[in-house]
Amino acid sequence: xxxxDASWVEPSPSQPQVALGTVAxxxxxxxxxxxxxxxxxxxxxVPGVKADWRQYPLExxxxxxxxxxxxxxxxxxxxxxxxxIGTARAKAILTAxxxxxxxxxxxxLLDASKRRLSWSHYMAHAGTAEAINKADPSxxxxxxxxxxxxxxxxxxxxTGAYVMSLLDQVPQIDRRSRLKTxxxxxxxxxxxxxxxxxxxxxxxxxxxxxxxxxxxxxxxLPQFVEFCEILALHHxxxxxxxxxxxxxxxxxRRAEGELDPALSYLGHVWNPTAHLPHEMRWLWDAxxxxxxxxxxxxxxxxxxxxxxxxxxxxxxxxxxxxEVL
Amino acid sequence: xVYSPSRVSEPPAPVFRERNRGTTVQNLPLSHLSVExxxxxxxxxxxxxxxxxxxxxxxxxxxxAAKASVVSGDEKPRxxxxxxxxxxxxxxxxxxxxxIKLLRLSEEAGVTIDYVARESACARRRDGFVVAELLxxxxxxxxxPDLDTGARPPAMVSGWLSNGKPMREAVVLNxxxxxxxxxxxxxxxxxxxxxxxxxxxxxxxxLATDQDDLQKGRQYSCPxxxxxxxxxxxxxxxxxxxxxxxxxDFDGEWKPEWSQFPDVVRVNPRAMxxxxxxxxxxxPQHFLPIETAxxxxxxxxxxxxxxxxSLDLRAAEKNIAVxxxxxxxxxxxxxxxxx
Numbered sequence: 001x002x003x004x005d006a007s008w009v010e011p012s013p014s015q016p017q018v019a020l021g022t023v024a025x026x027x028x029x030x031x032x033x034x035x036x037x038x039x040x041x042x043x044x045x046v047p048g049v050k051a052d053w054r055q056y057p058l059e060x061x062x063x064x065x066x067x068x069x070x071x072x073x074x075x076x077x078x079x080x081x082x083x084x085i086g087t088a089r090a091k092a093i094l095t096a097x098x099x100x101x102x103x104x105x106x107x108x109l110l111d112a113s114k115r116r117l118s119w120s121h122y123m124a125h126a127g128t129a130e131a132i133n134k135a136d137p138s139x140x141x142x143x144x145x146x147x148x149x150x151x152x153x154x155x156x157x158x159t160g161a162y163v164m165s166l167l168d169q170v171p172q173i174d175r176r177s178r179l180k181t182x183x184x185x186x187x188x189x190x191x192x193x194x195x196x197x198x199x200x201x202x203x204x205x206x207x208x209x210x211x212x213x214x215x216x217x218x219x220x221l222p223q224f225v226e227f228c229e230i231l232a233l234h235h236x237x238x239x240x241x242x243x244x245x246x247x248x249x250x251x252x253r254r255a256e257g258e259l260d261p262a263l264s265y266l267g268h269v270w271n272p273t274a275h276l277p278h279e280m281r282w283l284w285d286a287x288x289x290x291x292x293x294x295x296x297x298x299x300x301x302x303x304x305x306x307x308x309x310x311x312x313x314x315x316x317x318x319x320x321x322x323e324v325l
Numbered sequence: 326x327v328y329s330p331s332r333v334s335e336p337p338a339p340v341f342r343e344r345n346r347g348t349t350v351q352n353l354p355l356s357h358l359s360v361e362x363x364x365x366x367x368x369x370x371x372x373x374x375x376x377x378x379x380x381x382x383x384x385x386x387x388x389x390a391a392k393a394s395v396v397s398g399d400e401k402p403r404x405x406x407x408x409x410x411x412x413x414x415x416x417x418x419x420x421x422x423x424x425i426k427l428l429r430l431s432e433e434a435g436v437t438i439d440y441v442a443r444e445s446a447c448a449r450r451r452d453g454f455v456v457a458e459l460l461x462x463x464x465x466x467x468x469x470p471d472l473d474t475g476a477r478p479p480a481m482v483s484g485w486l487s488n489g490k491p492m493r494e495a496v497v498l499n500x501x502x503x504x505x506x507x508x509x510x511x512x513x514x515x516x517x518x519x520x521x522x523x524x525x526x527x528x529x530x531x532l533a534t535d536q537d538d539l540q541k542g543r544q545y546s547c548p549x550x551x552x553x554x555x556x557x558x559x560x561x562x563x564x565x566x567x568x569x570x571x572x573x574d575f576d577g578e579w580k581p582e583w584s585q586f587p588d589v590v591r592v593n594p595r596a597m598x599x600x601x602x603x604x605x606x607x608x609p610q611h612f613l614p615i616e617t618a619x620x621x622x623x624x625x626x627x628x629x630x631x632x633x634x635s636l637d638l639r640a641a642e643k644n645i646a647v648x649x650x651x652x653x654x655x656x657x658x659x660x661x662x663x664x
Contacts, residue, residue, distance in 0.1 A: 040347065044347070046462065046463070046629075047458055047459055047462045047463075047564075048459045048563055048564040048565060048569070048629070049347065049348050049565070049629060050347030050348045050565060051347045052344065052345060052346055052347045053345050053347065054343050054344060054345065055343065055345075056341075056343055064347070064348075064629075065630065067465055067627050068465075068473075068475050068479060069465055069466060069467060069468030069473050069479070070468055070473055070474070070475055071468035071469060071470045071471060071472065071473050071512075072468075072471065072472070072473060072474040072475070073471070083471070085468070087465070088475050104475065106475075115515075116470070116512060116513055117513055118488075118513035118624070119467045119488065119512065119513055119624055119625065120623075120624035120650045120651070120652055120653075121513075121650065123465070123624065123625065123626070123627065123650075123651075124649040124650045124651070125649070126627060126628075126630065127630075152471045152472065152474060153474060154474055154475060155474040155475050155476040156475050158474075158475060158476035159475040159476070162476075162478050278338075278339045
């Protein structure tokens with residue numbers, strides 16, 4: 001038997017080279033926005049820790065980080081799929097008392113060890129997973145963003161969705177939302193390198209999913225993740241408002257039934273730079289310059305309001321007509 | 326569609342900032358080492374003076390050795406001692422006389438006890454708050470190889486915690502193969518497995534009508550409460566940023582019931598701080614299996630990240646080397662012999 005000594009602990013590099021994440025966005029199933037204090041209680045998902053919050057210019061409550069054990073594979077283009085072991089971190093974010101997000105993330109340390117170590121090692125680096133075999137960071141990025149699913153493949157989308165589902169059970173909500181929306185996912189992947197200028201690239205896929213690819217120094221990674229959360233929120237807002245508008249035009253629907261809740265739930269929430277970290281403004285500005293998300297939002301909102309105005313006028317005219325008769 | 330913006334010139338510096346931390350982590354007064362100076366079952370405290378004196382006498386040289394070898398970086402060493410009263414599973418009357426006897430005998434053996442805590446407080450504080458659930462809700466089960474992709478919700482419902490996979494009877498395909506089974510597996514094994522499965526608590530489901538009821542009737546295991554005790558000493562178990570169990574000064578009188586005692590009481594006014602960067606427990610060797618279970622539990626404890634950060638930051642300022650793995654901050658000395 002080998003004598004236990006220092007050589008038992010395999011040396012590991014300290015800095016994750018890749019970070020992967022998903023942000024799921026949906027509507028909290030409640031009829032009216034949750035007031036700040038109720039939101040703070042609902043998002044205190046870990047006993048003994050309270051939720052973080054902001055009030056200006058838009059209320060936002062952020063749950064403490066939750067951690068999930070991982071021992072799975074990463075999708076790659078070629079060669080064997082690297083096995084990763086460790087933990088993913090996830091949190092719930094509630095904006096304007098109504099828009100709920102589950103943001104899950106794992107930092108990946110490549111080429112860390114040759115075998116699975118004792119669990120205490122991974123618990124001391126919570127939020128990080130270590131890859132056992134060698135792998136190329138950009139290959140991992142591409143593989144993850146493809147969003148492939150498989151029995152043993154990393155599935156952060158489910159982690160985010162699970163965190164959101166924790167809010168289905170809280171006593172603060174009444175489960176009587178009046179607006180139909182669909183949850184939506186954003187995928188992001190970042191290469192962490194200290195020697196580069198930060199770089200970001202956003203791709204809108206045929207499947208309606210936004211994918212963000214970034215290169216960033218470790219100090220800016222949290223801000224990059226916040227950017228992704230903000231982008232996910234606004235992409236969801238836009239899609240939900242457009243969907244409500246489309247539904248209102250369909251036959252057999254009461255247009256007001258679709259437009260009223262869309263206006264009262266979503267109309268005031270658009271504000272992409274509200275909580276955007278200062279260091280990330282350049283990326284949002286550049287994105288909005290090309291993709292014109294703000295333009296599309298304001299146009300859609302105007303169309304919704306115009307339609308409500310027209311419907312109102314029609315209703316008044318009908319009432320007057322009846323009175324004349 | 327692909328958008329790939331290039332970086333533009335720096336915007337002016339921000340003037341407004343708001344991020345309200347829900348919880349602010351308290352900075353605790355810290356010793357370098359917290360030494361637990363012996364342990365007794367309640368019936369041992371009740372019966373006879375000789376065995377109590379004898380254990381403290383045997384603890385003494387190891388306590389002295391610990392004081393002499395403490396890691397204290399740039400600072401003068403600070404060591405505090407503590408003793409945990411076993412009042413959770415058996416609560417005998419006559420608390421004041423037991424306390425007076427205990428403190429007198431330890432003093433006679435040359436071991437000064439600085440702090441006394443109750444095991445019951447590790448389950449439920451005197452103010453009614455269930456401390457044990459702070460640990461229960463922060464345990465993370467080990468992922469199963471190639472199966473835990475982040476899609477399986479964590480399940481800590483059984484009241485058991487293991488470091489691997491238990492032995493399983495395999496499906497018998499052939500009646501001739503009488504003994505067909507899968508061996509147990511330690512997930513983090515090196516060559517061979519040491520599979521450990523620890524009972525954390527027992528629920529009396531037959532008596533409970535809802536989740537709250539269930540938790541009220543929950544009986545925590547001895548290793549589970551000892552894990553709470555270790556984490557409290559290391560300053561790592563917190564409620565709203567404050568220590569899960571707080572220290573009060575001895576008011577000069579021992580109350581007749583154990584349940585009226587403070588959670589942690591300072592009996593030596595000149596004592597160094599109760600909480601410490603590292604801990605040592607000196608106890609008879611028959612506690613070894615319990616302490617193995619304690620370490621297994623602590624190896625699955627998810628510490629609040631900013632609590633760990635605040636301790637590590639202060640240690641680094643004073644050049645004190647503190648291990649990243651929590652169970653490596655704990656050490657034990659097991660006394661030979663039966664008692």
